[in-house]
Each structure stands twice: as structure tokens, then as C-alpha cells.
Amino acid sequence: MIKGSRMWGAAVVLLLLGSLLSACGAAPLAQNWPGLTVADGIVYAISGTPQKVYMLDAETGVQKATFVPTGTLRGQTYYWSPVTVGGEAAFVGFASQQDKLFGLFAFDPATGQELWRVPADNLILAAPAYDDGVVYFGTSSGHVYAVDTATHTFKPGWSFQAKEAIWGSPLVIGGKVYVPAMDHHLYCLDAQTGQVVWDYEAGGSLAAQPSSNDGTLYQGAFDGRVYAVEAGSGQQASGFDFKAQNWIWSEVLVADGRLYVSSLDGKLYALDAATGQVLAGYPYSTEATDYVRAAPAQSGESVVIATGNGRVTAVNSASGQVLWQWPSGGSIPTSGILTTPVVSDGRVYVLLTNGQVYALDGVTGVQLPGWPAPPTTTQQ
Amino acid sequence: MGIGEIFTMFILRPMLNALLWLYSALGNQFWLAIIVFTILIRVVMTPLMLPQQRQAKKMQDLQPQLKELQKKYAKDREKLAQEQMKLYRENGASPLGGCLPTLVQFPIWIGLWQSINQALGHQPLQLLGLSQNMYGPLRQMISADVPLNRFFLGMDLSVEPSVLGGLTYLLPILVAFTMWLQSKMMATPAGVGADPQSASMNQSMTVMMPLMFGFFSLNFSTGLSLYFVVSNIIGIITQGFISGWKGLLFWKNMSLGSLGGLLGGPRPAKPSEGDSRSRAGRGETSSTSATTEVAEGKVGGTESGVQRKKKRRRKR
Numbered sequence: 001m002i003k004g005s006r007m008w009g010a011a012v013v014l015l016l017l018g019s020l021l022s023a024c025g026a027a028p029l030a031q032n033w034p035g036l037t038v039a040d041g042i043v044y045a046i047s048g049t050p051q052k053v054y055m056l057d058a059e060t061g062v063q064k065a066t067f068v069p070t071g072t073l074r075g076q077t078y079y080w081s082p083v084t085v086g087g088e089a090a091f092v093g094f095a096s097q098q099d100k101l102f103g104l105f106a107f108d109p110a111t112g113q114e115l116w117r118v119p120a121d122n123l124i125l126a127a128p129a130y131d132d133g134v135v136y137f138g139t140s141s142g143h144v145y146a147v148d149t150a151t152h153t154f155k156p157g158w159s160f161q162a163k164e165a166i167w168g169s170p171l172v173i174g175g176k177v178y179v180p181a182m183d184h185h186l187y188c189l190d191a192q193t194g195q196v197v198w199d200y201e202a203g204g205s206l207a208a209q210p211s212s213n214d215g216t217l218y219q220g221a222f223d224g225r226v227y228a229v230e231a232g233s234g235q236q237a238s239g240f241d242f243k244a245q246n247w248i249w250s251e252v253l254v255a256d257g258r259l260y261v262s263s264l265d266g267k268l269y270a271l272d273a274a275t276g277q278v279l280a281g282y283p284y285s286t287e288a289t290d291y292v293r294a295a296p297a298q299s300g301e302s303v304v305i306a307t308g309n310g311r312v313t314a315v316n317s318a319s320g321q322v323l324w325q326w327p328s329g330g331s332i333p334t335s336g337i338l339t340t341p342v343v344s345d346g347r348v349y350v351l352l353t354n355g356q357v358y359a360l361d362g363v364t365g366v367q368l369p370g371w372p373a374p375p376t377t378t379q380q
Numbered sequence: 381m382g383i384g385e386i387f388t389m390f391i392l393r394p395m396l397n398a399l400l401w402l403y404s405a406l407g408n409q410f411w412l413a414i415i416v417f418t419i420l421i422r423v424v425m426t427p428l429m430l431p432q433q434r435q436a437k438k439m440q441d442l443q444p445q446l447k448e449l450q451k452k453y454a455k456d457r458e459k460l461a462q463e464q465m466k467l468y469r470e471n472g473a474s475p476l477g478g479c480l481p482t483l484v485q486f487p488i489w490i491g492l493w494q495s496i497n498q499a500l501g502h503q504p505l506q507l508l509g510l511s512q513n514m515y516g517p518l519r520q521m522i523s524a525d526v527p528l529n530r531f532f533l534g535m536d537l538s539v540e541p542s543v544l545g546g547l548t549y550l551l552p553i554l555v556a557f558t559m560w561l562q563s564k565m566m567a568t569p570a571g572v573g574a575d576p577q578s579a580s581m582n583q584s585m586t587v588m589m590p591l592m593f594g595f596f597s598l599n600f601s602t603g604l605s606l607y608f609v610v611s612n613i614i615g616i617i618t619q620g621f622i623s624g625w626k627g628l629l630f631w632k633n634m635s636l637g638s639l640g641g642l643l644g645g646p647r648p649a650k651p652s653e654g655d656s657r658s659r660a661g662r663g664e665t666s667s668t669s670a671t672t673e674v675a676e677g678k679v680g681g682t683e684s685g686v687q688r689k690k691k692r693r694r695k696r
Contacts, residue, residue: 031501031503032503032504032505033504033505123503125503125504140502140503164527165502182527203524204524204526205527207504222511222523222524222526223524246511246519246523247511247523249508249511264508264511291512
């Protein structure tokens with residue numbers, strides 16, 4: 001009997017070890033961060049378990065509608081891009097690997113009703129870009145697609161593929177589509193045909209949308225540098241040089257002729273747009289163990305950053321002095337923040353990695369009533 | 381500091397950075413980095429692994445004496461157990477001597493799996509982890525190379541065989557086979573000396589562990605399978621130097637009966653049935669009895685195949 005139980009013991013140990021390894025191998029959460037968009041008085045937040053798009057009243061935080069693709073989904077782990085609003089629809093990339101469902105979905109912002117969908121060959125992790133009736137989006141296999149929103153079909157003859165994944169949103173300006181890619185290249189495509197006009201090779205992977213200012217594109221890279229590239233020619237702008245101590249994974253904020261750059265080294269830099277020189281009063285440093293994935297956002301006279309540890313800080317854009325912090329009074333943040341804060345109507349919206357959206361007063365940093373939203377899973 | 385932070389600081393980060401350094405030093409080939417890293421891990425683990433392998437050899441060497449004890453105390457199992465323990469004690473052998481190294485390897489496997497996932501990350505959170513876990517000077521070297529070259533013979537080392545499909549299914553099979561071969565070379569012959577339940581357990585473990593690891597390998601990145609295969613091959617070679625190479629000739633003594641043994645197998649003969657009726661004696665070979673023969677052939681002073689043939693001739 002004892003020996004029999006020894007055998008059972010061994011079997012149990014094996015099962016436990018197996019469970020341990022399997023648990024490590026399971027991927028209960030999508031391996032990206034949720035998106036946050038504010039447009040026309042609606043906050044679009046990816047939240048919940050399993051995740052869906054929540055549409056919240058931007059003033060009160062009251063839930064107006066939700067969106068998930070129609071049909072039965074067996075998977076529990078979904079990949080969403082941030083929502084983009086254009087025309088009269090909202091667009092979002094969605095993937096459920098278990099359901100083998102990858103695509104771009106258009107839905108009604110008022111009701112959450114699915115309008116149409118087009119398939120994709122892989123995950124869409126970056127927000128789609130909308131311009132003049134066309135939605136452009138890239139996938140993790142490196143493809144970039146253009147979809148005509150009137151016919152809900154891919155633009156004929158339009159095709160482009162990078163050598164690595166597309167994790168940054170395309171930027172559409174003046175008939176050109178600028179696409180950052182993980183293969184270190186910034187591509188300039190003709191918006192009509194998808195043909196490459198030029199491509200610029202940076203020293204690291206590009207995972208954020210480029211920013212434009214006076215005919216120059218500013219692009220952060222994983223080698224810690226910000227690259228200034230002439231939008232017309234694809235040539236590097238002369239005299240510009242900047243390097244942070246860790247990767248730059250966020251969009252460069254252009255405001256009042258200055259560049260604001262956040263880095264995974266935990267610092268916020270203000271740069272001269274022409275030279276890349278760090279301006280006086282900067283960099284602003286977060287706690288030693290903290291980092292900043294999210295891009296900075298402008299709120300009046302201040303620049304707001306949100307850190308990986310979950311702290312939101314507003315600094316005076318000119319001096320770099322701290323104006324307010326949230327949570328205030330030395331409180332410990334409940335969750336990290338990887339998503340770029342959105343400023344709208346004097347409010348700063350932040351989405352925590354736990355899926356909760358908070359609205360803060362843009363001047364004081366005080367949490368506004370009615371938030372956080374949506375309700376947590378346990379409250380529902 | 382929580383257990384997660386301790387794990388990250390003392391296991392994940394050193395392993396990840398070692399892999400990244402090797403990647404950089406070996407011409408940006410991650411598969412090569414994994415192989416060299418595996419060899420280094422085995423070297424570091426030698427003080428733990430060698431006693432395990434020597435224990436296996438000792439246990440094999442003790443089989444004739446254990447056999448004798450079984451004959452002698454066939455009807456008194458309590459006394460048999462006492463005498464067995466005494467024999468183990470006198471010879472410095474421990475039937476459980478192999479457990480510790482296996483347990484020690486678990487954090488290494490998990491650390492390596494996480495290192496591979498981060499280093500070869502193809503989703504944002506994985507790469508974010510990489511950026512936070514690289515040591516400063518290495519970050520300067522590696523950042524410009526991200527995403528790292530993750531392909532080996534056209535196979536993505538960061539993706540599971542169950543996702544990749546095709547020929548990558550061979551990898552879990554190779555993991556299971558090399559692990560089985562290694563445990564066959566190390567195994568104490570079942571059915572001899574040990575009590576039947578332990579023998580049966582030994583036999584099951586020899587089969588179950590490789591099957592289980594083969595199954596895990598299906599659902600883990602192929603890079604981890606590469607580690608398992610290389611590690612097992614090193615284990616086989618080391619064991620070969622300690623207790624001989626005959627264990628590699630597993631097919632020589634295999635039969636349909638032994639295949640049955642592979643899949644759970646017949647229960648070993650009870651001591652009361654007499655060891656003279658053991659499978660080897662009856663001419664029934666099983667995978668484990670095959671190992672017994674190999675081991676006995678190697679151990680000085682025990683019955684070799686030639687000696688048994690002579691005995692049979694004399695009987696006739």
C-alpha cells in the first residue's frame with residue numbers, strides 16, 4: 001500500500017512539474033498593451049477579460065457601448081490595435097489566434113455594431129491610419145494594406161511588405177504614407193499605389209509612428225536615437241543628433257518648435273528641433289527603476305508622461321519643473337501604464353495595464369468623479 | 381523582494397545576458413548561442429550532475445549483490461529492505477541520489493525558456509522585458525540588432541512546433557528519444573535488486589519523463605527543445621565515459637516484449653517468485669533487462685553474456 005502510494009506520489013510530482021511548465025508556457029494575456037483613443041466625446045478603451053472595445057462617455061465615464069467581432073469566438077486571448085476614428089466609423093485591428101481570426105474591423109461608434117471587416121495575414125498591433133476614405137494598416141508579418149472604406153475592399157494593386165513586423169502606425173501626409181518597421185527602415189510609400197518612394201535605414205528597430213514638423217520627420221528607434229529625416233527626399237537632416245540611454249519606443253511630441261522624447265531609460269527629454277540638443281531643465285528623470293514606454297502628451301503649458309510603474313507626471317514644458325503627479329501624496333500606483341495618455345477638453349485620460357481608464361484634471365492632476373471606468377470584471 | 385524579483389535578478393537576467401553575449405560573440409547566430417550556452421550550463425552543473433551519474437554507475441555495480449540478497453531473503457521483505465539499505469550505506473550508494481540535480485535544473489529550464497522568449501520576442505511585451513533586463517554595456521551592443529536573428533535551418537526558434545508544424549514535429553521526438561536514451565544509460569536495472577514496486581516505478585519514470593518532455597517541447601519554443609536535445613546528448617556522452625557505451629545499443633536487446641515494457645510494460649517479477657525466474661533468466665528481454673545485461677557485462681565479477689552462454693552449455 002505504501003509503495004503503491006509512492007508510485008502515486010511520483011505521478012503527482014510529475015503532474016505538478018508538468019503543470020508548472022505548462023503554466024509557464026500558457027499565454028493568458030495578449031503580449032501587447034491596450035489602446036486608448038478619445039474622439040468626438042467618446043473614450044475608446046481596450047479592457048476586460050477577455051478584452052473588448054469599451055466606448056465610454058468622455059465626460060462621465062458612463063459606458064455607452066462595446067464592440068467585439070460578431071460570431072462565436074472560442075479563444076480567450078485577443079490582440080487589439082488601438083481604435084482609429086475616421087469618416088463615420090471606428091476601425092480596429094483584432095486577432096484571436098485560437099479562432100484563426102485576423103483582420104481589420106469597422107464598427108459604428110454609437111452602437112458598437114460591426115459594419116464590415118477585411119482579413120489580415122497576421123496581428124495588427126498598431127493603430128490603423130485613416131485618410132480620405134482609405135484605412136492603412138500594417139501587420140506583424142510586415143505587410144501594409146490599404147482598404148477603401150466605401151467598398152470595404154483592399155485597394156487594387158496596392159501592396160507593400162517590409163522585412164519585419166510593423167508595430168508603429170503609418171503616418172499619412174500629402175499623398176504619402178510613412179511606415180516605420182521593425183526591420184530598421186522608415187518607408188515612404190505612394191498613398192495611391194503603395195510603391196516605395198524612398199526608404200531610410202535607421203540604426204535600430206522602429207516601433208512608433210513618426211512625427212512631422214516643417215517637412216521633417218522625427219523617428220525614435222531601439223538604438224536610443226531620434227532620427228530627423230527630410231520627408232521629401234528621405235535624406236537625414238543635417239546637424240541633428242540625439243541619443244538616449246535606452247530604447248525609444250514612443251512617438252516624438254512636437255510642440256512649440258521643440259521635441260519631447262520619452263525613453264525606456266526613464267527620462268523625458270526636451271530637444272531643439274534643429275540640432276537635437278537637450279534643452280535646459282531637461283531631462284526630467286523618473287524613479288531609478290521606472291521607465292517610460294508611453295509617448296509624452298501636451299496639456300496646455302505642460303507635458304504629461306505616464307510611466308511603466310504607473311505614475312503620471314506633468315512638467316512645465318518650458319522649465320521641466322514638476323507641476324503635479326498622480327497618484328498624489330506618495331500613493332503607490334495600482335498598475336503600470338504603457339499606453340500613451342490622451343489629452344482632450346482639459347482632461348488627461350490614462351489607461352492602466354489592468355484595463356482601467358482614469359480621467360485627471362489637466363491643470364491639477366486631480367482624479368475626476370465617475371472614473372475609473374469601465375467597471376472591473378469582478379464588479380460586473 | 382518577492383520571489384519573482386529574486387528569480388529575475390539571479391536567474392533570468394544572468395541567463396539572458398549570457399545568451400545575448402554569446403549571440404553577439406558568435407556572429408549573431410542564436411542557435412549557436414543556445415548550443416554553447418547549454419555546454420556552459422552542463423560544465424557549471426558538473427559538480428551536481430557527476431555525482432548523479434556516478435550514483436547510477438554505483439547502483440548498476442551493486443546489482444549482483446542485490447540479486448543475491450533477493451535470493452537470500454525472498455520470503456522476508458522487511459529483512460530484504462534492511463539488507464539493501466545496509467548495502468547501499470556500505471557502498472555509499474543512494475537510490476534517490478539523482479533527484480537533486482533534476483530539481484535544480486527546473487529553474488534553469490524556466491529561466492532559459494523566458495530568456496529565449498524575451499531575446500527572440502516577436503510581440504511587444506516580450507521585447508519590453510528584454511529592454512529592461514539587459515545589462516547596460518550589453519544593451520549598447522545588442523539594441524541595434526533587435527529583433528535578433530531567430531532562425532535555424534529555416535525554423536523560428538521562438539515559436540512552438542505545435543504552431544510551426546511540418547518537420548519541426550521531429551524536435552519533440554528527438555527530445556523524448558535522447559532523454560529516454562540518457563535515462564536508459566543511467567537507469568538502475570529494474571526488477572533486479574529493487575523491490576517490484578520501485579522497479580516498476582523506475583521503469584515508468586524512464587518512459588514517462590521523456591514522453592512528458594516530448595509533449596512539453598511541442599508547446600514550448602523550439603529554442604528550448606534545442607537546449608534539451610544538446611543537454612541530453614552531452615548527458616549521454618558523459619554517462620558513456622562513466623559506465624560504458626553499450627547502453628547506446630538499445631535495439632540489440634529489444635523485442636516485442638520490450639516494446640510492451642516501453643509502454644508501461646509488464647510488472648517485474650515479485651521477489652517471492654524467485655529471481656531465478658527473472659526475465660533475463662527466462663530469456664524474456666525487456667528494455668530494462670537489456671540494460672541489466674549491458675550493465676552486468678560491464679561490471680567486473682558479474683555474469684557476462686559469455687559466462688551465461690557457458691552455463692547454458694553446461695546445463696545441456
